[in-house]
Amino acid sequence: MSRLKKKICLVGAYAVGKTSLIRQYVEGIFLDHYLTTIGVKIDQKVLDTGDGREIQLMIWDLEGRDEFHRVRREYLRGAAGFLAVADGTRRETMAQVVEEIEAIRSEHPAMPCLLMINKADLESCWEVGPDEIASLEGRFPVLKTSARRAMGVEEAFRSLARMILAGTEPRPA
Amino acid sequence: MNHEEGPPWLPAVLEGLGVAVLERLPERGGYRSLGILPDWFTEEFGSVGEGFPGEIPFLQDFVENAAEACWLSGTRSCQSSGLWTEPGGGAYEARAIAGDGRELLTIERCGERLLREQGYIQRLHEDALEKRRLAKEVEKKEILLDCIVHDLSGPLATILMNLQHVSRQMERQDLREGLERAIGQAERQRALIRCIGEVFALDLPAPLLSKALRGDNDGVSLQSLARQLASAHEAGARERGIMIRVSGSDGWVAGEPGQAARILENLLVNALRYSPEGGIIEIDVEEREDTVGLEVRDEGPGVPVDLRGKLFRPYAKSGSNGGQAGLGLYFCHLVITLWGGSIAYADRPGGGACFRISLPGTQPSAKEGRP
Numbered sequence: 028m029s030r031l032k033k034k035i036c037l038v039g040a041y042a043v044g045k046t047s048l049i050r051q052y053v054e055g056i057f058l059d060h061y062l063t064t065i066g067v068k069i070d071q072k073v074l075d076t077g078d079g080r081e082i083q084l085m086i087w088d089l090e091g092r093d094e095f096h097r098v099r100r101e102y103l104r105g106a107a108g109f110l111a112v113a114d115g116t117r118r119e120t121m122a123q124v125v126e127e128i129e130a131i132r133s134e135h136p137a138m139p140c141l142l143m144i145n146k147a148d149l150e151s152c153w154e155v156g157p158d159e160i161a162s163l164e165g166r167f168p169v170l171k172t173s174a175r176r177a178m179g180v181e182e183a184f185r186s187l188a189r190m191i192l193a194g195t196e197p198r199p200a
Numbered sequence: 201m202n203h204e205e206g207p208p209w210l211p212a213v214l215e216g217l218g219v220a221v222l223e224r225l226p227e228r229g230g231y232r233s234l235g236i237l238p239d240w241f242t243e244e245f246g247s248v249g250e251g252f253p254g255e256i257p258f259l260q261d262f263v264e265n266a267a268e269a270c271w272l273s274g275t276r277s278c279q280s281s282g283l284w285t286e287p288g289g290g291a292y293e294a295r296a297i298a299g300d301g302r303e304l305l306t307i308e309r310c311g312e313r314l315l316r317e318q319g320y321i322q323r324l325h326e327d328a329l330e331k332r333r334l335a336k337e338v339e340k341k342e343i344l345l346d347c348i349v350h351d352l353s354g355p356l357a358t359i360l361m362n363l364q365h366v367s368r369q370m371e372r373q374d375l376r377e378g379l380e381r382a383i384g385q386a387e388r389q390r391a392l393i394r395c396i397g398e399v400f401a402l403d404l405p406a407p408l409l410s411k412a413l414r415g416d417n418d419g420v421s422l423q424s425l426a427r428q429l430a431s432a433h434e435a436g437a438r439e440r441g442i443m444i445r446v447s448g449s450d451g452w453v454a455g456e457p458g459q460a461a462r463i464l465e466n467l468l469v470n471a472l473r474y475s476p477e478g479g480i481i482e483i484d485v486e487e488r489e490d491t492v493g494l495e496v497r498d499e500g501p502g503v504p505v506d507l508r509g510k511l512f513r514p515y516a517k518s519g520s521n522g523g524q525a526g527l528g529l530y531f532c533h534l535v536i537t538l539w540g541g542s543i544a545y546a547d548r549p550g551g552g553a554c555f556r557i558s559l560p561g562t563q564p565s566a567k568e569g570r571p
């Protein structure tokens with residue numbers, strides 16, 4: 028079985044759940060305690076694409092954006108794709124991550140990306156409405172996820188891997 | 201290490217610092233270490249032989265991009281990778297250094313630095329999240345309060361309008377008096393609802409408060425207000441044999457008359473509630489150098505000792521105050537504090553309660569003039 032090695036990055040504001048999503052995806056666990064990421068945290072997981080190929084995903088968990096610190100976009104160099112993460116319970120993280128997506132795409136127009144709106148287990152407390160999500164779905168793939176409940180996590184990484192393998196991002200429905 | 205590679209003491213310094221210093225060898229490919237590699241490096245990254253740093257994805261990425269740009273710059277320069285954490289949990293920082301035709305790569309273990317920075321940033325993030333949560337909580341409560349005030353006030357307006365209409369058509373004096381009492385109670389209820397709304401609004405920063413709640417108004421005479429209120433409550437007091445006496449000086453203070461009246465009314469109604477039949481309520485106003493003092497004294501049982509410490513906090517009430525919300529004294533405290541004054545409780549000599557307020561004094565407004 029052939030194995031490709033691909034670098035992917037996770038970007039988004041602080042405390043949206045990037046590290047928890049990776050931990051859920053790689054180790055299948057969720058820790059309730061918030062521990063902020065400093066710099067870059069590297070993880071890896073081999074993904075069976077189901078067509079006789081394997082992808083070794085090198086997952087770069089980038090320090091979350093806050094008022095003092097912006098994402099170091101040079102870390103995106105060499106990435107095959109990226110997952111942008113927002114927290115549905117914090118409206119401002121959506122605007123920040125959409126701005127981040129646009130900025131990354133201006134430097135890497137062909138780089139596949141997927142927006143994860145995390146904390147779907149708290150959907151009743153979301154500050155992001157269906158209309159807003161629908162308007163974003165016309166621009167890039169969007170998935171509701173929950174690191175706590177393992178909802179949509181595997182699907183998000185698989186979808187990005189498929190886009191990377193396809194070489195092009197599928198047209199949004 | 202020969203002379204060309206640096207002074208003889210350099211290996212000892214590098215070993216002491218615990219930093220791995222490597223030199224890239226473009227002509228041969230690969231790297232060589234300058235000095236002895238620290239133990240942690242060989243344990244965690246192995247050797248720097250062929251293939252290095254292929255098994256360390258972050259470092260490989262750094263070497264191929266940022267470090268390469270630094271080395272090719274042709275000038276003396278240094279480029280940091282920033283902190284990174286390996287899957288095993290080790291934290292590191294790499295630096296590419298170019299100079300004198302050499303391409304150097306240093307790698308430093310940064311576990312302690314990571315923990316230090318993490319602790320600091322984490323506190324900032326947690327504080328910001330908590331601040332956001334509290335702001336949301338306040339916003340929700342304000343919306344809920346607006347709804348409650350609105351829903352309670354709506355039916356009252358209709359009740360008042362209809363009572364007033366019936367009262368105007370009513371010819372029997374005794375029935376009309378009954379209606380007037382009902383109107384009076386409904387108006388008091390409306391004032392109470394407004395008071396509850398304003399008590400919560402008082403938590404806003406001073407610049408956001410309505411002018412009525414700030415202290416920069418024309419001013420008001422406390423004695424004049426006290427006489428008006430005593431007169432308004434005279435009939436009810438007389439039915440219970442209670443006498444209300446107002447004495448002292450004019451006592452001009454820099455407050456809005458409507459709010460000042462509500463402060464005095466709260467204190468007077470409180471005294472009436474606890475006064476025994478045949479008791480005396482005294483309201484005394486005293487002008488001091490820059491302040492005006494006012495005392496409301498009654499001959500009731502006084503405030504229980506266990507209630508005194510929280511008397512001016514919201515919802516403070518004893519078991520015997522007839523289902524009152526416990527916001528009246530809190531309202532007094534908030535407004536008086538906003539106006540730069542103070543309110544306190546003391547036992548009345550000879551038995552009973554004595555509420556003392558002190559407010560900054562002012563001159564009578566030109567509009568009002570001294571009576």
